[in-house]
Amino acid sequence: VLIKGNSMQLMDQEEAMEELDIPKHELRFTSTVQVPNIHHTVATAELMQHLKKSLKSHNVSSTTDGSILIDSVLLRVQSSDDEEQKSVNVLVSWSLHDEDLGTNIMDLLKVGLPVRTS
Amino acid sequence: HDEVIHRPLLSGKLCLTSFVDDLKQEGFSDVKIEDGSSGKIILLQDTVIQIDDGSTHIVCEGSESLRIKLRDLFLKNLTAI
Numbered sequence: 001v002l003i004k005g006n007s008m009q010l011m012d013q014e015e016a017m018e019e020l021d022i023p024k025h026e027l028r029f030t031s032t033v034q035v036p037n038i039h040h041t042v043a044t045a046e047l048m049q050h051l052k053k054s055l056k057s058h059n060v061s062s063t064t065d066g067s068i069l070i071d072s073v074l075l076r077v078q079s080s081d082d083e084e085q086k087s088v089n090v091l092v093s094w095s096l097h098d099e100d101l102g103t104n105i106m107d108l109l110k111v112g113l114p115v116r117t118s
Numbered sequence: 119h120d121e122v123i124h125r126p127l128l129s130g131k132l133c134l135t136s137f138v139d140d141l142k143q144e145g146f147s148d149v150k151i152e153d154g155s156s157g158k159i160i161l162l163q164d165t166v167i168q169i170d171d172g173s174t175h176i177v178c179e180g181s182e183s184l185r186i187k188l189r190d191l192f193l194k195n196l197t198a199i
Contacts, residue, residue, distance in 0.1 A: 014127060025128040025196060026173040029185060096189070097127060106182070 027096040032078070036087045036112040043077040043088045044068065050113050051075075051105070058101065072098045073105055130196045132169055134158060137195040144187065167192075 003009075017024060038046060048068055052060045060070050068075040078089040090109055094102030134151075141149050141162065150161040157170035164180035165188065174192060178185040 017127060017129060022129045024172060025130055025132075027128055027189070027192060028173065028175045029189070030175065030177045031185065032179055103182075 028093060029096070029102065030091060030093040031106065032089050032091050033106055033109045034087050035090055035109045037115070038088050038113055039086065040077060040080045040088045043090070046113055047075065047077065047090070047109075051108070054108055055101075055105075070105065071101055073102050075105070128193075128196060130198045131171070132174060132192065133195045133197050134169065137191060140191045140195060144191065 011019070014024075035043070035047070044062070044066060048060060048062060051068065051070065055070060058070050060068065063069050063074075066076070072095040074091075074093045076091045078091060080088065092102065092106055092109070094105075138149055138151065138160070141160075146162045148162060152159045152161065154168060154170075157168065160167040160169065163184070164178065165184070166177045167188070168175040168177070176185065176188055176192070178188060
């Protein structure tokens, strides 16, 4: 709620900060997580599918450079020279604004993808 | 019903001196500060912290508890302008 003189207005945090000319400070984190039982050549597609199922209330999209974007959370699968490697490293970057979503995704990735029965 | 999630927006400026003092007090003995292209860069134990006027980026390859500690120390030293 923004109160100015005798008027009161309901607006979101970002609008209120702009209205009051308060400079924003963005805090971002980047960490790498190792996802077990997945090959790097199919990792982005499989992670995308898994995250779409697990995070139904969020918009999971892909970017032109092959990363996955979920709100402000960016995921990028690190390529590997070792073709035999059965896990991938995924770079996860998120803003403090999406701290809950970011840590939730880190936890999801640590557990790995569900084993397919087919 | 939708869960109400607190999504904080930050404002202010980081007080670098007290942030570094707090890091040392928390046991990070090897804290290096370098000049970056647009701000300062702090290097410590598996972590790079890039600090600019309107943004800070913590690249942490350590544990989640280390990241949380750095986050909380950062928030403690972010002061209103």
